[in-house]
Amino acid sequence: MRPTVRFLDDALIGRIVDEARGLLEKLGVEVQDPGLLDVLGEHGARVERGTSRAFLPGALLDRALATAPRAFRLFDVLGDPTHDFTGSKVHFTPGSSALNVLDWPAQTVRRPVTADYAACAKVVQGLPHIAAQSTAFVPADVPDAIADAYRLYLSLMLGEKPVVTGAFTAEGFPLMHELLAIARGGTGDLRAKPLAVFSACPTSPFKWSRDTARNVVDCARAGVPVEFIAMPMAGFLSPVTLTGTVVQHTAETLSGIVLHQCAAPGAPFLYGGSPGVFDIRYETTPMGAIETMMIDAAYNEVGKSFGFPTQAYTALSDAKRLDAQAGLETGMGAALAVLAGINSVSGPGMMDFENCVSLEKLVVDHEICGMALRLGRGIEPREDFPALPRFEELLREEHLLISPHTRKYLKSEIAFPGPVIDRASRARWAEEGSGTLGDRAHAEVERLIGQWTPSRLADDLKGALTERMAAAAKAAGADALPPLP
Amino acid sequence: MDKLKRLSECVAAGDAESAAALAAEMLGSGADPQEVLDGGLIAGMNAVGGRFKAREIFLPDVLMASKAMQAALAVLQPRLAAGGGTPRGTVVLGTVRGDLHDIGKNLVGIMLRGAGYRVVDLGKDVPPERFVEAARAEGARVIGCSALLTTTMGVMRRVVELARAAGLPVKVIVGGAPVTADFASAIGADGYGYDAGHAVERVEALAGDR
Numbered sequence: 291m292r293p294t295v296r297f298l299d300d301a302l303i304g305r306i307v308d309e310a311r312g313l314l315e316k317l318g319v320e321v322q323d324p325g326l327l328d329v330l331g332e333h334g335a336r337v338e339r340g341t342s343r344a345f346l347p348g349a350l351l352d353r354a355l356a357t358a359p360r361a362f363r364l365f366d367v368l369g370d371p372t373h374d375f376t377g378s379k380v381h382f383t384p385g386s387s388a389l390n391v392l393d394w395p396a397q398t399v400r401r402p403v404t405a406d407y408a409a410c411a412k413v414v415q416g417l418p419h420i421a422a423q424s425t426a427f428v429p430a431d432v433p434d435a436i437a438d439a440y441r442l443y444l445s446l447m448l449g450e451k452p453v454v455t456g457a458f459t460a461e462g463f464p465l466m467h468e469l470l471a472i473a474r475g476g477t478g479d480l481r482a483k484p485l486a487v488f489s490a491c492p493t494s495p496f497k498w499s500r501d502t503a504r505n506v507v508d509c510a511r512a513g514v515p516v517e518f519i520a521m522p523m524a525g526f527l528s529p530v531t532l533t534g535t536v537v538q539h540t541a542e543t544l545s546g547i548v549l550h551q552c553a554a555p556g557a558p559f560l561y562g563g564s565p566g567v568f569d570i571r572y573e574t575t576p577m578g579a580i581e582t583m584m585i586d587a588a589y590n591e592v593g594k595s596f597g598f599p600t601q602a603y604t605a606l607s608d609a610k611r612l613d614a615q616a617g618l619e620t621g622m623g624a625a626l627a628v629l630a631g632i633n634s635v636s637g638p639g640m641m642d643f644e645n646c647v648s649l650e651k652l653v654v655d656h657e658i659c660g661m662a663l664r665l666g667r668g669i670e671p672r673e674d675f676p677a678l679p680r681f682e683e684l685l686r687e688e689h690l691l692i693s694p695h696t697r698k699y700l701k702s703e704i705a706f707p708g709p710v711i712d713r714a715s716r717a718r719w720a721e722e723g724s725g726t727l728g729d730r731a732h733a734e735v736e737r738l739i740g741q742w743t744p745s746r747l748a749d750d751l752k753g754a755l756t757e758r759m760a761a762a763a764k765a766a767g768a769d770a771l772p773p774l775p
Numbered sequence: 776m777d778k779l780k781r782l783s784e785c786v787a788a789g790d791a792e793s794a795a796a797l798a799a800e801m802l803g804s805g806a807d808p809q810e811v812l813d814g815g816l817i818a819g820m821n822a823v824g825g826r827f828k829a830r831e832i833f834l835p836d837v838l839m840a841s842k843a844m845q846a847a848l849a850v851l852q853p854r855l856a857a858g859g860g861t862p863r864g865t866v867v868l869g870t871v872r873g874d875l876h877d878i879g880k881n882l883v884g885i886m887l888r889g890a891g892y893r894v895v896d897l898g899k900d901v902p903p904e905r906f907v908e909a910a911r912a913e914g915a916r917v918i919g920c921s922a923l924l925t926t927t928m929g930v931m932r933r934v935v936e937l938a939r940a941a942g943l944p945v946k947v948i949v950g951g952a953p954v955t956a957d958f959a960s961a962i963g964a965d966g967y968g969y970d971a972g973h974a975v976e977r978v979e980a981l982a983g984d985r
């Protein structure tokens with residue numbers, strides 16, 4: 291039995307979806323792009339030009355739900371399958387697009403540059419429980435206009451795992467799409483074997499900005515998967531009740547699915563989000579709040595009620611340092627995400643309200659992910675019955691250390707964490723330098739960077755990527771790209 | 776006077792209905808409207824400001840209080856001398872070009888209004904020229920710029936440059952998650968605020984109101 295957690299019963303999910311459908315029909319959504327309002331109008335939405343609103347009748351929504359795919363896969367830069375977005379399979383991805391990197395020696399934050407990005411890509415490559423790369427932060431040493439594409443370029447050059455990313459503007463997508471197609475060897479191959487997922491964030495409440503609306507449509511038409519990231523803020527820009535916020539999240543996400551499926555029926559997506567509660571005391575949106583995690587798990591249940599693969603921004607923390615709060619919030623989020631069966635979990639490495647990535651936190655979180663994934667595998671009988679022979683063996687041999695049963699199941703039953711997690715006796719721990727979690731994490735970061743080997747992407751494709759990126763940099767006013775670390 | 780104290784308490788508690796009723800009652804029994812304004816409404820808001828600064832109460836409490844104050848002020852307004860109860864000055868506020876994040880900026884606007892400023896909100900994705908044009912047209916004392924993206928915060932530098940070039944007697948204050956005090960001084964801005972309460976404090980200091 292796979293262990294699970296549920297917050298909503300079927301009747302409540304049904305009511306939430308019904309109410310959300312009513313909202314889409316009666317309040318509609320604002321779409322700040324006249325062309326896309328036309329698209330919705332052609333498909334049966336009632337469009338109100340003056341307010342840029344589209345009212346979505348149930349029949350239109352049902353058509354979108356009918357064409358929406360219930361599963362899809364991702365493939366790494368080499369074309370090998372990595373992600374299977376079906377059922378309750380969970381894949382972890384580092385948190386993305388942070389403003390800052392936590393500089394370990396200085397223990398302060400600063401703007402990341404190419405070297406930080408490269409270090410992150412190298413660390414991610416060496417972490418088996420992290421299934422995808424993310425465009426983790428925005429390097430400050432290239433022109434702003436190409437910053438979104440440049441992150442993707444670095445990921446495609448340095449790492450092999452698929453990339454969770456997003457464009458900053460409508461104009462940002464074509465170049466990013468081109469880079470993906472170069473790495474994959476053509477737009478058709480890219481469509482057949484998706485290499486990246488793009489975030490598409492509606493503006494709460496009930497609005498699609500021109501940029502995000504176009505991203506949704508451009509991705510759909512190119513066959514590039516999107517993750518819908520609605521961010522209602524409970525008690526501020528959405529109802530304070532968790533149920534009310536899930537209703538809003540449902541309506542906003544369904545409106546995205548309608549736009550997406552109208553643009554290209556059958557285009558793949560994740561039913562995702564980054565909702566949160568609003569902490570009126572600090573005017574912040576805590577991702578580590580337990581209620582935030584409960585909303586995540588709940589909307590995931592709504593998404594799964596349609597059969598869609600899901601995503602959430604969880605397994606991250608609001609702490610400013612790699613401290614106990616960082617661990618407890620990330621740990622709770624990861625465990626809940628696995629129990630809830632959220633298919634793509636964005637968060638590891640992230641802290642400070644999605645504003646900061648720490649590589650040291652990432653390697654600690656990697657262990658949390660490993661533990662959470664083990665949790666998700668649950669407890670299964672493995673040649674445990676009948677019990678008598680094993681216990682006869684134990685009494686006869688006085689231990690089971692080298693029993694064939696032990697040797698067969700040791701690795702699958704007990705997930706041994708890496709050196710970051712302290713399991714030494716006090717004496718051995720002291721002998722090994724009495725290190726803190728931070729010390730061990732920093733050493734592990736350095737080890738992973740040291741053991742990194744270049745991506746096996748073909749050299750001619752790397753050359754073509756660099757040529758395209760350099761041309762874009764030139765057009766944006768930079769003489770050359772920063773050297774690739 | 777007992778009723779003034781009660782009025783200030785109604786304002787501080789965010790009880791709009793009682794505040795308006797009490798203000799009307801006081802006017803009816805011959806109280807001086809300016810005194811009601813100063814001793815009741817402003818005193819109430821000052822108390823709220825103090826408790827907010829001491830972190831005893833939070834943003835929604837301030838909003839409730841300022842709603843109560845507005846309700847009572849509407850009763851007083853017709854009887855106040857011309858200019859009585861008018862705002863403290865104008866702040867032009869917006870999120871810079873290329874940036875659609877306006878939640879933080881909106882909170883700052885709400886708090887500035889609550890503190891008695893007239894806020895001209897230019898919205899989001901605002902070109903730098905617009906900030907300066909609006910400051911000139913509105914006679915603003917302060918321009919407030921918000922940015923949430925590392926790729927758009929640079930636009931704030933341009934706002935400062937244009938404001939200086941225009942020779943306006945206007946201060947520029949900046950904020951938003953990627954913005955720091957160091958960044959603010961590096962681009963020559965006059966101030967930086969890390970949240971809405973802090974923004975009010977900084978605007979008060981820059982506008983010479985404190």
Ligand code: B12
Binds near residue numbers: 574575880918948967
């Ligand atoms: C909500 C949100 C959105 C919403 C915004 C809705 C809205 N109406 O504003 C939506 C969904 C639209 C959105 C879109 C995007 N977002 Co966004 N978003 C956020 C998020 C989660 C919260 C921001 C927020 O509202 N915080 C709450 C408010 C109250 O806090 P605040 O904004 O910091 O404001 C306070 C202070 O800073 C200060 N302040 C603010 N302004 C001012 C001004 C003055 C004058 C003063 C004195 C003070 C002051 O006072 C405020 C009150 O306390 C942040 C992450 C984060 N936690 O900050 C990401 C974040 C800013 N977004 C990010 C990204 C990448 C995007 C997108 C590019 C994603 C995409 N691919 O679609 C788009 C960008 C679109 C664009 N061109 O702008 C990144 C930025 C990355 C970077 N390096 O620049 C962040 C950091 C998240 C992340 N890690 O990915 N986003």
